[in-house]
Amino acid sequence: MSMNNVGRPTRPEAANEEAEGFASLSGGRGLLQDEPLIFELGGWSKTGVDLPDAVAADSALAGLTRDDAIGLPGLSEPEAVRHYVRLSQKNHAIDLALYPLGSCTMKHNPRLNEKMARLPGLSDIHPLQPQSTVQGAIELMDRLAHWLKTLTGMPAVALSPKAGAHGELCGLLAIRAAHEANGQGHRKTVLAPTSAHGTNPATAAFCGYTVVEIAQTDDGRVDLADLEAKLGDHVAAIMVTNPNTCGLFERDVVEIARLTHAAGAYFYCDGANFNAIVGRVRPGDLGVDAMHINLHKTFSTPHGGGGPGAGPVVLSEALAPFAPTPWVVHDEGGYKLIEEAEGVAAQAFGRMSAFHGQMGMYVRAYAYMLSHGADGLKQVAEDAVLNANYIKARLSDLMSPAFPEGPCMHEALFDDAWLEDTGVTTLDFAKAMIDEGFHPMTMYFPLVVHGAMLIEPTETESKAELDRFIEALRLLAGAAKAGETDRFKNAPHLAPLKRLDETQAARKPKLKWKPVAAAPLAAE
């Protein structure tokens, strides 16, 4: 009855080469089993749902129906549960250990948020049902907006962008609309530091801007003289991350804003690192015109293996009229979503997507904000910065901090100078961390630091976990310097798989399961 198992890899010899000469008889590795694809497990006639039979009725779809096989395997419920649970065990996760990915803010994801997002009155509601029947949902959006505006000291927010990069797009489109409305449509250049996230130049280019890089000083900040030289009547905006991707606060940020505004340009701040300053510094006090906020970083919504995220954008007075629809408004009649670019939203530049944005993420972020409160959020920033500086302080004797002078913010950046002559690269070192039970740090970013290792612990790590992490890195650093290159070159040794051949994957892309030629597609 099962369809076909052709193509399923059974390589007991390969699976067992490691494990100190010991091999299981069936080819598995204890409780960690190779897991076939659903196409190798399932059956074409198998299903894990019990649905009532459809009653035949006259349909006008003659000639439009799909009569050939689709090619979808089905699993019974027990098989499905086992398949996905087995797969899950091949993943690292923040719930397992410190996850020090710099620039990603892998903090604890409170389960209360998940529970609240599943309340039927918040999850089982449709974006287009009458607004009179979703007053609580629109009020929640209004409350979230109030918190984001207050925390950033900005007068307006566009909630709908679906991720950080989508927020960048939203911010630049508001800037572009403002310039066009003010007769400044000729401004076609965006300035961004070399250390910027890749999304910054990608977004700017997408909006038709030419990107010009701003130089960086030796102490990891924007070079004011270079900025001033490059500003002019052709510049639409600058895009600066603050705290920046080197984990440093741009101490001249107020002057950066002043120079930018004096040149008639707007200041877009990449808010990816807002976690370092939330509740303690308001970007509005620094002269920022637009900034996206990754709810999946600072406000703890889960990363989910790569999304969904949410990227609301706070806007200054000058940019607020151009915010995309929908807008939330509130009067004595209740809460209302303005969905068309008319009335108060007449200058809106358009809409970012269908519907109203990532409501499920709004609920989680709002529950998180209420839990922490203004006092707790300030403590978040302080503990995030304290943890990063603690790591930096305890590793600086063995590893080389990229910017040794002064404190860092929420992440500690090292270069690879300390690995010189060891034969071990940043990549090797990072992969060896896996064998010690930790996810690697962000590697080779920012681009301005050679062999960069960017470590962001976040505020949700205990001192004991930080110490465990630090000890592991110190042992590894010692091993690298002692010439134990085999430990590094073939790392990881203890992960579900060894290093994967990414070159082969790209040269001959195999992007979906295909039946082996001889196998019948609808075998019974």
Next chain:
Amino acid sequence: MRYLPLTPEDRADMLGVIGAGSIDELFVDVPAVARRSEPVDLPHHAGEIEVERELLRLSRRNRSAAEGPFFVGAGAYRHHVPATVDHIIQRSEFLTSYTPYQPEIAQGTLQVLFEFQSQVAALTGMDVANASLYDGSTATAEAVMMAQRVTRKNKAVLSGGVHPQYVGAVETLAHAAGVTTQRLPAAIDAEDAVIAAIDADTACVVVQTPNVFGTATDVTKIAEAAHAAGALLIVVTTEAVSYGLLKSPGAMGADIAVAEGQSIGNGLNFGGPYVGLFACREKFVRQAPGRLCGETVDADGKRGFVLTLSTREQHIRRDKATSNICTNSGLCALAFSIHMSLLGEQGLRQLASLNHQKALATAKALAAIPGVEILTPRFFNEFAVRLPKDAAEVVETLAAQGVIAGVPYSRLEPGAGLDDVLLVATTETTLDTDITFFAKLLAGAVQ
């Protein structure tokens, strides 16, 4: 504070190790004008009990779909999601992991993405699919941008059956990227009208089936016309369950198929997060946006999966990237894939038939009401009706009586002159008694 593990003693010890006298010394780079010693003007922290009370208060001010008859669709659909799906997606290893940039410790997520891509390619009848985009509307916009890259032409023609909010998302991106859009007037059954608008400058035509009015169309002729002019055909679907009953976009000649995948595995969630499906012909894959997962082997020759062709992406290509996208909709794609695995081919076909039959039954009941006219000639699980009254008013009237009747088309496109048109959607969750009650109330409301 329950999410913060450091004790005051820890903090003091750590400051000592760092050599700082106080936490303020670590914020020394912040300009004086922006330094705050006091918290901002917002409430202080709250326990689980208080937070639950506030969220429950807000949730109770909304009428959830499960409370009674509910006929709202237009791009988001209330389907039954098996309990298994929500259980699995809350497993720590899926919920709290990052993008799988370290494949050795992310094979769970990567294999799921490979299976998801395979499922989406099969459903759409296309060669390859990506690992998902934000939602159906942004996937449509990305498809238009991709057509511009492939054809090096700058005009997109959109049919009058494309969801107006999808049109809005496309126009926003197109305007930013210098692509001209020509959207034909709203039309219930005129996807073919795009043929007349195709010219030598056309990069792509965008059609939707079933369209926003529910009309299903064989787009084969449109594909032929587009290809003859060197343009790509982009087929949009907002109800992914329809793939179980209707001809696939690939079988009808689509070059790019995009869809909203919410219907499978994902709840309504007031509009998001959802999951954009994106599939295309193999020859265009290097121009595709978003993440792609591919099969490879590890150093021992064992099968494994990695993110691949990333030289298209922003973190490598920066200002030359195919898209600025940095995330997909990972957890929603997982939910989609689990639900689809549970359904299987047989379950999907049965689900699709059920949806269709419920719509036929509902249309029959509404057509019997004097003054109510079914406008959609060929529909899957959603159709448009003309009412003898303003549709938005009728929806409010029925909502007050416990039935959410559908979406007045005027909510999506106020200026279209279709104020009397109501979009009515059904799914397998629609009960026969819902249909009877809806028809009874509607008959009363339009008298």
